[in-house]
Structure formats: structure tokens, C-alpha cells
Amino acid sequence: MKKLPIFLLISLMILISFGFILRSEDKKEEFKTEWKKVDKLVEKGLPKSALNIADSIFLIAKETENTPQVLKSLIYRISLQSQYKEEHLINAISVFEDELMNATVPEQQLLQSLLAELYLWYYQQNRWMINDRTALAEPGEEDISRWDAVRLNAKIREYYLASLSEQEQLEEIPIKEFSAILNVDKKEKDTYALWPTLYDLLCNRAINYFSTSDAGLAIMGSEHLLSDKYLVPVKEFIQIEMEDTDDQIELKLYQRLLTVHVKQKNTVALLDLDLRRLKYVYEHLAQNDKNRETYISLLESLSKKYRDYPVFVEIACELAKVYQQSGNMYDPQAGDKNRWELNKADSICRVAVNAFPNAAKANACQNLINDINAVSFGLRLNTVDLPDKPFLTRLDFRNVTKLYFRIVKVDAEKYREQALKRMDKDQLAIYVKNPAAYEWQVDLPDTKDHQNHATELKIPGLGKGFYLLFSSDTPDFDKEGNLNYNPLWVSRLSYLTKSDREEESFELYVLDREKGTPVPEVTVTTYRTVYEPRRREYTTRKLNTYQTDESGYLKMNTPTDDRSSSFTFSLEKGGDKLFSEGRQHIYYSRPDDQFRTKTYLFTDRAIYRPGQTVYFKGIVVDKKGNDVKIKPQFDVSLRLMNTNYKEVSSLEKTTNEYGSFHGAFVIPQGGLN
Structure with a gap:
């Protein structure tokens, strides 16, 4: 049983308190002492004791018509019961719907928004079970435990939309009047500017829901891309006549709220919401150069207009993300397209952070700068190379102009044991100090584009054995810096493997890595x-x-002490040693001491279309080891399942004297989805 989350409890307490404090002309008893006792009991893990106090507050508040405290105590009751009572969310929904019956503006809209959230939380807690349902409930069914996902999200949708009624009255209720109740963190003081009215709060809550994939469950039909006519400046957007269709609800909500802020000339709230609108539209458009350029143009226009305001940082951050996404698509094989986009993103963020280092999005901009300028490098080399012969390896690098390399020989068995535990930086620091078999440094081109580039390195010939190849951007291979390593075997031995599940055996061929000839003994x-x-x-x-035979061949039995397992192996001859790459997986069954029934089913084709007939034939046998017997006059149940593992149709068959049966299923015209 999951508890009601704290964030939901807080939002319920805060939001419901808003409406009723608005209507309370006289200062009501706040029961501060009692609520402190409740909170202390909650901290001690005593929800039932805390509930006793909350219920006593409820009785007094009810008698004195102290509505905020009545609801606060009800909310506490729901939260506390969630810690030990089953079906607490269904109970909470019932309580709120009872309160809604007699509520007026703005309590009514607040309760509707909160009911939507409660229904959503119920769905999210039980998603795995609800999504597995078909439409079980009748249209008038009141038991939400029987509702499917479509009906639940339809109810959530209904409440969120209902919470936006009486728009004009809600626009007149400023949120800032209730700062004591909101308890907004000092770092989030811009919240009042972004959501200045109660209507802002309720509309944004609705937008947040309709932006999720869950909201689409209540809309029958396939998703489709938006038209680029919505990717326009805000004053053009609010003039667009929206179609009265379900799939445009989010656009309508953006339009309604943006219209309010355009009229009120609320710069901060308008810009924040418009940026979200532009991003939403862009993400739901066909991704092509034309739409990308339009989006960039709109963002650049906004950045110029608000260059002297802290909100410039938010615009710059979004613009930089677009350039970063383009920069990440750079392909050296396709020319210079997108090569310099990361530079643009870096420059935009630096200007924004320098201008407004304390702005809300300054940290996000700085993180982008750090990401774009992060040093990265790595080698791609074969796991095994031939002894005493130089070989090439690929080096990928980014934002680095000099790298240092060191190859050290290590004990393979000790390394394997250490790697099983965890190869941390301290252990690497020990290995890197081993005597170097070879070390060198490489100067790399300063590409100045923050992009990934690649080059080839020539590694000198090494003697037989196991090595670690270290690479670093510091000459002392400091463990606190960028330190990479690659394990490397040098050996003439190579191998091929084959496992036989039926025979419970494992076969191995050892070959000369250069010549491909068998290696005996x-x-x-x-x-x-x-x-x-x-x-x-x-x-x-x-x-x-x-030991391998004269053909380099070995066949071994798999272990029989476990149901299934895996193993590794080593090869060794004349001072040349090699460990296998990864684990060899083996599977086997316990020896059969009794016959087991097995059915083999065959169909007339591999792929079928809706409406076609699936003709099948089956054979039933009893099997014990290699002893197989047909099973005549045996009853067989067959079920045709859809992709959700729901039964579409079923058949009952009986095997004939040869242990076989046959039949047919017709695939529904709608397919098996």
C-alpha cells in the first residue's frame, strides 16, 4: 500500500485554503498549537494518534464554521489514513466530492482541480492493473475500482476543465495575497510573478495534465502533428480560431491564458507561458529545417526584445538547447553542417549568465556551458592483438588538445578478481603506477567546435601477456582528472565456441590468431x-x-550442480595465455526421472492479416530424456490471445491415435491489438 505523497498533501492544503481564506472576513482560529502536536506525532510515526487530534480540530472547526480548518483537518485525515488504511484514495475522492456539492466560487474550482489530481494519483498508483482492463464498468457504474484507463482519464479531464469555469472571477483573485499560506521558497519568489492569479494556477495545473500522454487516453483516435500555423508570435497566436476538437485542448488553454496576460501586459507571466507554448508547438511539429529556423527566429526575436530583463536568461537557455540539439547531429562525413552550432549555444549561455548570474535559469545555462565544454576521449581497440606487432586503434576526442598514454603489464588473475569487486579510482591509481611497458603523448588539433572527432593511433608491438592501456589529459595520470583505461590481451591464441543444450556439452576450437591453424595441446x-x-x-x-587434441578441439560436459549457470575459461600454451571474453552461458535440465508432456504446434504460415484463417496442427508427446512416446486421446485447450494477452477465442481438441490434432482460428477483422 502506497502512502499519499507529501507534495500532494501540501498542494491540497495550500490550494483549498486559498479559496476559503478569501471568503473569511474575520480572522479564524488557526489551531497552531494543535497542528504542531499533529506534526510531531507524524514525525514519530504515530498517524493514528495524530488523527485523533486532527479529528478534534475538525469537530470544533465544524461547529464554529471555520471552513479552512475543516478542510485542513479533512486533508490531514486523508493523508494520515493513507499510512495504514486500504483504499484511502477512493475514500478521499468521496470526501471531496461530498464537499463539492455545496461549494461556490472559488472553492468549487479548487476542489474540482484537486479532485482531478486525486483521480490522477489513483490511476498512477494502480496503472499496471487498470491498463490491463477492458471497459468493465457500465456507463453509470460508480465504483471507480472497476473503471478502465479511458474512463478514469475522462473523469480527470472533466474535472480539470470544470475547474476553469468562472474565469473572470478567478482572474480577480491575486495569489500574492496568500504568501503566508503558499510558503514559497525564497529561491522561488518569481512564482508570484509567473502565476499572479488563481486562474493562472488552475489553468497551469490543467495544462500540465493535458501535456502528458495519460490525457490522450480519453481521446479516441490517433495522434497527429500540429500545423506550423501555431508557430507564430503570441499576438498572432491568440487570434487564431481554434477548431472545436479534443486534440486541441492544450492549445486552447494556452490561448486563453496568453490572452489574459497580453491584455494585462504582465511581461514575466506572459513570456514564461509563451515560451512553454512555443516549445510545445515546436515539439509537436514535423522536425525539419524550416520549422527549426522559424523556432530559432522567434526565440531570437524574444531575446532581443527582453535583453535587459532577467527573463532573457530563460529565452537564452531554450535557444541554446535548440542549437545544442542541432550541434549534436553533426556528421563529419556530411560536411560542416551543424558543426558550429555548439559554439552558438555556448556563446548565448555565457552572455546570459554574465548578464544575470542570479536569474532563475542561470544554473541551467551554466550546466549547458559545462556540458558543451566537457572533455571526453576514449580508445576503440581490439580485445586481443598479436605479439610483437604494432597495431592501430581509434581515438575519439573532444575539447582536448593533448593526451598522455601509458601501457602497463598486470597480473590477469588479480585484475579479474579486482574487477569483480569494483574497479574504483584508487585501484586504477595503483595500477597506473606500475612500470610502463611503453608511454607517449599525442598532440591533437584544436578544432574549436566542441565536437567529437577521431584519429588513429599506432600502438607499438608488445610481448605476450595482459596489459592495461591508460589515457589521461594530465601527464601525471591524476585519478581526480580524466583517466580512462582499456584492458588488452596480446596473444597468438584465438578460439571458437559452440554449446549444445540438448547434449549438455560445450565445444571449443583453439586456433592460431594469425594463421587460423589449429593449436594442439x-x-x-x-x-x-x-x-x-x-x-x-x-x-x-x-x-x-x-587439454585440446591434435586438432585444437575440446568437448566438455557442462556442470550439473545448478539449474543454469555461466563460466569463463583460460587458454595457455608455452607462456602464451588468454582469458575468454565475457562469460560462456550454459543451460541444462535436471536428469528426467519421469515423462513430461510436451506439445509441438505448427501453423500454415508465419504471418497473418486481420480476417484470415490460421490453420494449425499439433502433436502431443510424453518425453523423458531421449525416450519419446506419442500421447493419443489427450485433451488439449487452445486459446488465441491478443497483444495484451487477452483471450480472443478458444478451442478444445482431443488428439487422435497418432497423438496429433488440428483446427483453425479466424483472426478478427480488427486484428489482435
Whole structure:
């Protein structure tokens, strides 16, 4: 059972208090002492004791017609019961709907918005179960525990839209009058400017819901892209005549609220909302150069208009994100298109942060700067290379002009055990100090574009063994800096593997890595990685040792002490050693001591279309190891399922004297979705 989240409780308390304080001309008892006791009991994990006090407040508040405290105590009751009572959300919905029956403006709209949120929270808590339902409930069914996702979201939608009635009255109620109740963090003081009225609050809550994918569940029909006619300046947008269709509700809400702020000339609220509107429209348009350029043009126009206001940072941040997205699509093989877009994003953010370092979006801009300028590099090399022969590797790099490399030889078995535990920076710092087999540095071009680039490096020939190749942007390979490493084997040995599940065996061919010829008399040692509960770590245990024959071939039985497992192996001959790449997975069954029934089903084709007939034939056998017997006169149940694993139709069949059966299903015209 999940508890009612704190953020929901707070929003319920704050929002419902708004409306009733508006109507309270006389100062009412706030029960500060009592509520402190309630909060302390909650902190101690005593919800039932806290509920007793909340209920006593409710009785007094009800008698004195102290509506804010009545509702506050009701909300506390719901929250506290959520910690120990089943179906607390259904109970909460019932309580709020009872209160709604006699509510007037603005309590009515607040309750409607909150009921929408309660229904949404109920859906989100039970999503996995609700989404698995078909439309079980009749249209008049009041038991929401039987509602499907479509009906629940239709109710959520209904309440959010209803909460926006009486718009003119709600526009006259300023939120700032209730700062003590809002308890807005000092860092979020701009909230009053962004949502100056109660209508702003309710409309934004509705917009937030309709921007989710859940809202679409109440609308039958497929999603489609928006028209680019909505990607226009705000004064043009509010003049567009919207179609009366369900899929344009969010645009209508943006239009209604933007119209209010244009008339009121509320710069901060208008710009914040318009940026969200532009972003919403752009994200729902066809992604092409034309729409991207229009979006950039609109953002640049806004940035020039509000260059001397702190809101400039918010515009700059969104504009930089668009340039960053374009820059991330740069393809060196396709020329210079998008190559310099990251520079534009970086420059825009730096101007914004320098101008208004304390603005709300300044940190977001700084994070973009940090991301664009982050140093990254890495090598792509083969896991194994031939001894005493130089080889090439690819180096990817970004925002770095010099790199340092060091190759050190390490004990493969010790490294394997350490890697199982965790290869942290401290362990790497120890390895990197080992005597270097080879070290060098490379100067890289200063591309000045913040893009990923690549070049090839020549690695000198190395003797047989296991190595770590370190790369760093500092000459001392400081563990606090950018330090990368790649494991590398140098060996003439290579191998091919094959596992046979039926025979519960594993086959191995060892070959010369350069010539491809078989390598005989190679010692093969198998290992298994196991978890030690007491030590809370993984360790490697040796299993068996084998040797390849004159053809470099080895066939071994898989272990039989577990239902399924995996293992690694090492190859060794004449000082040349190699560990397998990753784990070899093995599967096997426990020895059958009884017959098990198995059905083999065959269809006349692989792919079917809606309305077609699926002809099938089946054979039922009893199987114990390699002993197989047909199963005549055996009853078989068959079900045709849709993609949601719901039964579409079913058949009952009985096998004939040969243990077989046949039949047909017709796929519905609507398919199996």
C-alpha cells in the first residue's frame, strides 16, 4: 500500500485554503498549537494518534464554521489514513466530492482541480492493473475500482476543465495575497510573478495534465502533428480560431491564458507561458529545417526584445538547447553542417549568465556551458592483438588538445578478481603506477567546435601477456582528472565456441590468431564466478582443467550442480595465455526421472492479416530424456490471445491415435491489438 505523497498533501492544503481564506472576513482560529502536536506525532510515526487530534480540530472547526480548518483537518485525515488504511484514495475522492456539492466560487474550482489530481494519483498508483482492463464498468457504474484507463482519464479531464469555469472571477483573485499560506521558497519568489492569479494556477495545473500522454487516453483516435500555423508570435497566436476538437485542448488553454496576460501586459507571466507554448508547438511539429529556423527566429526575436530583463536568461537557455540539439547531429562525413552550432549555444549561455548570474535559469545555462565544454576521449581497440606487432586503434576526442598514454603489464588473475569487486579510482591509481611497458603523448588539433572527432593511433608491438592501456589529459595520470583505461590481451591464441543444450556439452576450437591453424595441446581451465553472501562479494572458483587434441578441439560436459549457470575459461600454451571474453552461458535440465508432456504446434504460415484463417496442427508427446512416446486421446485447450494477452477465442481438441490434432482460428477483422 502506497502512502499519499507529501507534495500532494501540501498542494491540497495550500490550494483549498486559498479559496476559503478569501471568503473569511474575520480572522479564524488557526489551531497552531494543535497542528504542531499533529506534526510531531507524524514525525514519530504515530498517524493514528495524530488523527485523533486532527479529528478534534475538525469537530470544533465544524461547529464554529471555520471552513479552512475543516478542510485542513479533512486533508490531514486523508493523508494520515493513507499510512495504514486500504483504499484511502477512493475514500478521499468521496470526501471531496461530498464537499463539492455545496461549494461556490472559488472553492468549487479548487476542489474540482484537486479532485482531478486525486483521480490522477489513483490511476498512477494502480496503472499496471487498470491498463490491463477492458471497459468493465457500465456507463453509470460508480465504483471507480472497476473503471478502465479511458474512463478514469475522462473523469480527470472533466474535472480539470470544470475547474476553469468562472474565469473572470478567478482572474480577480491575486495569489500574492496568500504568501503566508503558499510558503514559497525564497529561491522561488518569481512564482508570484509567473502565476499572479488563481486562474493562472488552475489553468497551469490543467495544462500540465493535458501535456502528458495519460490525457490522450480519453481521446479516441490517433495522434497527429500540429500545423506550423501555431508557430507564430503570441499576438498572432491568440487570434487564431481554434477548431472545436479534443486534440486541441492544450492549445486552447494556452490561448486563453496568453490572452489574459497580453491584455494585462504582465511581461514575466506572459513570456514564461509563451515560451512553454512555443516549445510545445515546436515539439509537436514535423522536425525539419524550416520549422527549426522559424523556432530559432522567434526565440531570437524574444531575446532581443527582453535583453535587459532577467527573463532573457530563460529565452537564452531554450535557444541554446535548440542549437545544442542541432550541434549534436553533426556528421563529419556530411560536411560542416551543424558543426558550429555548439559554439552558438555556448556563446548565448555565457552572455546570459554574465548578464544575470542570479536569474532563475542561470544554473541551467551554466550546466549547458559545462556540458558543451566537457572533455571526453576514449580508445576503440581490439580485445586481443598479436605479439610483437604494432597495431592501430581509434581515438575519439573532444575539447582536448593533448593526451598522455601509458601501457602497463598486470597480473590477469588479480585484475579479474579486482574487477569483480569494483574497479574504483584508487585501484586504477595503483595500477597506473606500475612500470610502463611503453608511454607517449599525442598532440591533437584544436578544432574549436566542441565536437567529437577521431584519429588513429599506432600502438607499438608488445610481448605476450595482459596489459592495461591508460589515457589521461594530465601527464601525471591524476585519478581526480580524466583517466580512462582499456584492458588488452596480446596473444597468438584465438578460439571458437559452440554449446549444445540438448547434449549438455560445450565445444571449443583453439586456433592460431594469425594463421587460423589449429593449436594442439592447449591447457584449458574453466572457472565459475560465485557470490559469497558472508563476504558480500563475488569470487572466482576453478572448476576443471582440460587439454585440446591434435586438432585444437575440446568437448566438455557442462556442470550439473545448478539449474543454469555461466563460466569463463583460460587458454595457455608455452607462456602464451588468454582469458575468454565475457562469460560462456550454459543451460541444462535436471536428469528426467519421469515423462513430461510436451506439445509441438505448427501453423500454415508465419504471418497473418486481420480476417484470415490460421490453420494449425499439433502433436502431443510424453518425453523423458531421449525416450519419446506419442500421447493419443489427450485433451488439449487452445486459446488465441491478443497483444495484451487477452483471450480472443478458444478451442478444445482431443488428439487422435497418432497423438496429433488440428483446427483453425479466424483472426478478427480488427486484428489482435
